[in-house]
Amino acid sequence: MADRALNILQILRSPIGGLFRHVVDLSLGLIERGHRVGIVLDGTFSNPQSDGLLNKVKDKLELGYHILPMSRLLSVSDITTPIKMRSLAKSLNVDILHGHGAKGAVNARFARNKKSVAIYTPHGGVLNYNKDSFAGKMFRLAEKIMLIKTDAIIFESEHAKREFYKQITAPSCPNPVIHNGLSAEEFIKVKTQENAKDFAFIGEFRHLKGINYLLDALADVKRPDGKDATLILAGGGKTHDEIVERINKPDLKGRVELAGVRPAREILAKGRCLVVSSLKESLPYVVLEASAAACPIIATRVGGINEIFGPTEDKLIPPANVEALKRAMQNFLRDEKQAQNEADIRYKHVKKNFSTNLMVNKIETLYYSCLHKKK
Secondary structure, three states: OOOOOOEEEEEOOOOOHHHHHHHHHHHHHHHHOOOEEEEEEOOOOOOHHHHHHHHHHHHHOOOOEEEOOOOOOOOOHHHHHHHHHHHHHHHOOOOEEEEEHHHHHHHHHHHOOOOOEEEEEOOOHHHHOOOOOHHHHHHHHHHHHHHHHOOEEOEOOHHHHHHHHHHOOOOOOOOOEOOOOEOHHHOOOOOOOOOOEOEEEEOOOOHHHOHHHHHHHHOOOEOOOOOEOOEEEEOOOOOHHHHHHHHOOOOOOOOEEEEEOOOHHHHHOOEOOEEEOOOOOOOOHHHHHHHHOOOOEEEEOOOOHHHHHHHHHHHOEOOOOHHHHHHHHHHHHHOHHHHHHHHHHHHHHHHHHOEHHHHHHHHHHHHHHHHHHHO
């Protein structure tokens, strides 16, 4: 069976962020191995970066690129889209329905039939909802019920697996940890520009990214020469106006540059140290990319970041802590050589353990294993 080319649908809601990066990397890797791949997504959201990723893979999708409505919360599309998905999967003679995120997985599992298998990668998903809220309770219950239609779950980090076991249940289906990866070409040390800011942030503008804590910390951070520390913020999202209001206050005015949504490596060259101030994460690509560029990183101990930091995980700081961020940022400015030494250690760790080739090989093997059990 391992010699047979597979028909695979990758299903997700929004083509943004690290989740979409993962889907594109996985799709390209599977296509290189001779499989026929299609992508199904909601298509409501996009930005220049995600459009670029889509263009990278779109013409190579033998099973096509399909847009079906998938709302973040409950809606009528939760009834109509699974029906359309099932019809689409049947018409394409799909073997593998790989759902990414909660809504992608719901549709994958409803489209599953006697010959196909449904794989689920949570990417945080419902675990990011407040577990005490009504929505959080309902989504967790739905996750538990849907396990009967799940052939395998892929966790992108040990942290994600532990949280799923804790908040949902221990799945009876195969549930390996398969880390996201980077291509060999991405392991190139970045050259910092002469006029670079002291710090950089790359990501969505939302409260879970802890940007407010970063900005409050930055307000009191100074360089060894007594000048105020600076920051470049790259990204966009629903807290954009809130961030603009904060950086225009007297203690930060003129110290923070808004770069918009830009490729990570471009921004890493414009800041001497990446700051990841997140309150929650899964396995963030930005930390992988910065590690592959051998950039100094200040990051919070959330999600699977400690797995990326590996031998330097003792340098992680607690989330939602302005004082801890301030100390870490000040320490970087006092001893950039030490921070670079730590970055070089992370570079070697990530290069060895987080490759796209390794990721695709493991996922492909899981696909075949699940199909074999179906026979």
